[in-house]
Amino acid sequence: MKSSIADFAVISPRTLAEALASLRQTPPPVPLAGGTDIMVLLNAGQLEPGVYLNLYSVPELRRPIEVSAGVRDAGTWGAGGADPPGEVRLSALTTYADVRRHAEVRRLLPMLPLAAREIGAVQIQSRATWAGNIANASPAADGVPPLMAYDATVELSSAAGVRQVALSEFYSGYKQTARRPDELITGIRIPVPAPGSIDYFRKVGTRKFQAISKVLLAGLVELGGSREIRKIRLVFASVMPFTYRARKTESVLEGRRLEPGAVSLAVETLRTELKPIDDIRSTARYRLKVACNLLEEFLGTTMGC
Amino acid sequence: MAAAGAGRVSAEAGEAPEALGPGPVPCALSVNGREVRIEIEPRVTLLRALRHYSDYTGPKEICDRGACGGCTVLLDGKPVASCMMLALDAQGRPITTVEGLARDGKLHPVQEAFKTCDAYQCGYCTPGMLLSTVALLKENPAPSLDEIKRGLEGNLCRCAAYNHIFDAVQMAAKKMSASPAK
Numbered sequence: 001m002k003s004s005i006a007d008f009a010v011i012s013p014r015t016l017a018e019a020l021a022s023l024r025q026t027p028p029p030v031p032l033a034g035g036t037d038i039m040v041l042l043n044a045g046q047l048e049p050g051v052y053l054n055l056y057s058v059p060e061l062r063r064p065i066e067v068s069a070g071v072r073d074a075g076t077w078g079a080g081g082a083d084p085p086g087e088v089r090l091s092a093l094t095t096y097a098d099v100r101r102h103a104e105v106r107r108l109l110p111m112l113p114l115a116a117r118e119i120g121a122v123q124i125q126s127r128a129t130w131a132g133n134i135a136n137a138s139p140a141a142d143g144v145p146p147l148m149a150y151d152a153t154v155e156l157s158s159a160a161g162v163r164q165v166a167l168s169e170f171y172s173g174y175k176q177t178a179r180r181p182d183e184l185i186t187g188i189r190i191p192v193p194a195p196g197s198i199d200y201f202r203k204v205g206t207r208k209f210q211a212i213s214k215v216l217l218a219g220l221v222e223l224g225g226s227r228e229i230r231k232i233r234l235v236f237a238s239v240m241p242f243t244y245r246a247r248k249t250e251s252v253l254e255g256r257r258l259e260p261g262a263v264s265l266a267v268e269t270l271r272t273e274l275k276p277i278d279d280i281r282s283t284a285r286y287r288l289k290v291a292c293n294l295l296e297e298f299l300g301t302t303m304g305c
Numbered sequence: 306m307a308a309a310g311a312g313r314v315s316a317e318a319g320e321a322p323e324a325l326g327p328g329p330v331p332c333a334l335s336v337n338g339r340e341v342r343i344e345i346e347p348r349v350t351l352l353r354a355l356r357h358y359s360d361y362t363g364p365k366e367i368c369d370r371g372a373c374g375g376c377t378v379l380l381d382g383k384p385v386a387s388c389m390m391l392a393l394d395a396q397g398r399p400i401t402t403v404e405g406l407a408r409d410g411k412l413h414p415v416q417e418a419f420k421t422c423d424a425y426q427c428g429y430c431t432p433g434m435l436l437s438t439v440a441l442l443k444e445n446p447a448p449s450l451d452e453i454k455r456g457l458e459g460n461l462c463r464c465a466a467y468n469h470i471f472d473a474v475q476m477a478a479k480k481m482s483a484s485p486a487k
Contacts, residue, residue, distance in 0.1 A: 008346070009324040009326035009327050010325050010347040010393060011322055011325070012325065013319075013321070014322070015319055016319075018319040018321060018322055019319075021320055021321040022322070024321070025321060029324070032391075034389075035390050035391065036386075039388070039390065040370045040371060040389075042348065043350070043388060044369075051324050054394060057394075117455070120459065121458045121459020121460075122384050122437065122440070122441075122458070123371065123374055123384050123385050123386040123389075123459045124371055126380070126384060126385045127385050127386070127390060159319075209458055210372075
């Protein structure tokens with residue numbers, strides 16, 4: 001605390017209902033979960049004065065990771081039966097460390113632990129939450145791209161009820177999100193991808209470890225029997241002003257056979273689709289080049305599979 | 306500010322509790338098995354509460370932004386950056402600082418190993434290194450060198466005594482698996 005704000009108050013609700021009631025005040029308090037973004041601003045004396053809503057005091061928000069029952073029955077996969085729908089639910093206060101320790105999530109959603117270990121070190125992973133990463137809306141968030149590639153939905157609760165918003169619809173601009181001030185992210189639901197899906201997660205930073213991303217790609221592809229692309233997700237961090245799903249490039253690829261021609265077409269499409277940011281961490285030119293290289297690597301290695 | 310929402314919300318929707326602060330409020334921490342009662346403003350971090358409002362100077366303030374690991378303490382047995390959380394939030398949960406590692410005048414095996422391997426120069430990062438090591442070995446009693454590096458990646462040593470530190474962690478792992486703590 002080299003410098004501090006003088007006017008900082010905290011509400012510690014005991015129940016979710018109390019938390020949601022608190023959010024109806026004017027102005028609404030700011031939700032505080034792991035605090036690994038907010039506390040940096042607090043210690044630097046840059047935090048907005050006001051009332052903060054401490055979520056750690058609410059047991060309903062600390063529920064353990066839930067894996068829906070259908071998924072456990074892995075023995076039926078590939079046996080000709082319908083694939084179980086399967087879903088993983090993270091709660092508002094699920095941390096990166098929780099995901100790294102969870103064997104089933106590591107198996108079902110392998111990009112999540114890969115992202116988790118890139119976020120700060122153990123001390124940060126013990127506290128920082130996936131929901132906080134979503135709400136903070138940094139373009140450089142490392143936790144958001146894999147969730148978006150997995151088609152996660154955000155569960156938003158308010159005193160008026162609960163609604164689900166697709167994470168890919170959650171951002172509309174720099175730090176602009178679909179969350180209303182009276183809403184709280186109470187959960188994240190992630191459908192388990194179809195068996196045989198191929199994922200790709202690569203972060204490019206200034207250093208190999210302990211760096212904030214310059215460019216990151218989380219990709220997921222589902223191939224059909226004749227190597228046609230049934231479904232593909234391409235999600236970039238640190239390239240656009242918010243976590244960005246490259247839908248135009250995805251739609252160029254979907255339905256096409258995965259072959260060298262499709263790869264170059266995709267890279268060309270991406271080159272015009274992205275309008276990268278220029279900031280303290282990198283330049284637009286570098287980001288565009290590396291984003292295209294990552295896409296090429298993802299599709300190239302997938303072709304080799 | 307901080308008007309409670311009482312009266313504006315129905316009972317079943319819950320009522321907004323009063324906000325605490327910005328003035329001092331009571332805070333009870335459990336540090337190394339002892340209860341510590343202090344009065345702090347809600348903005349006070351756990352690190353500041355330990356160092357300035359009680360006498361636990363083991364956790365160090367270095368970067369004050371969750372990057373260096375100097376302020377590492379164990380909260381519920383897990384390493385956290387004490388500069389990155391409010392002291393109020395740590396209430397009711399066991400906190401271990403470096404002062405809590407030695408028992409009855411006897412060093413913890415991890416401390417012994419650091420001493421034997423000369424795993425420090427200035428010593429400022431040492432409390433954080435020790436606690437991260439204790440947490441790592443609890444979760445992974447026989448870590449590889451790579452796992453040790455990963456486990457300690459949040460603790461920076463600007464004297465760069467890393468090689469001796471990694472030796473010490475390996476030595477501690479061997480000693481502790483030979484005679485597991487009760």
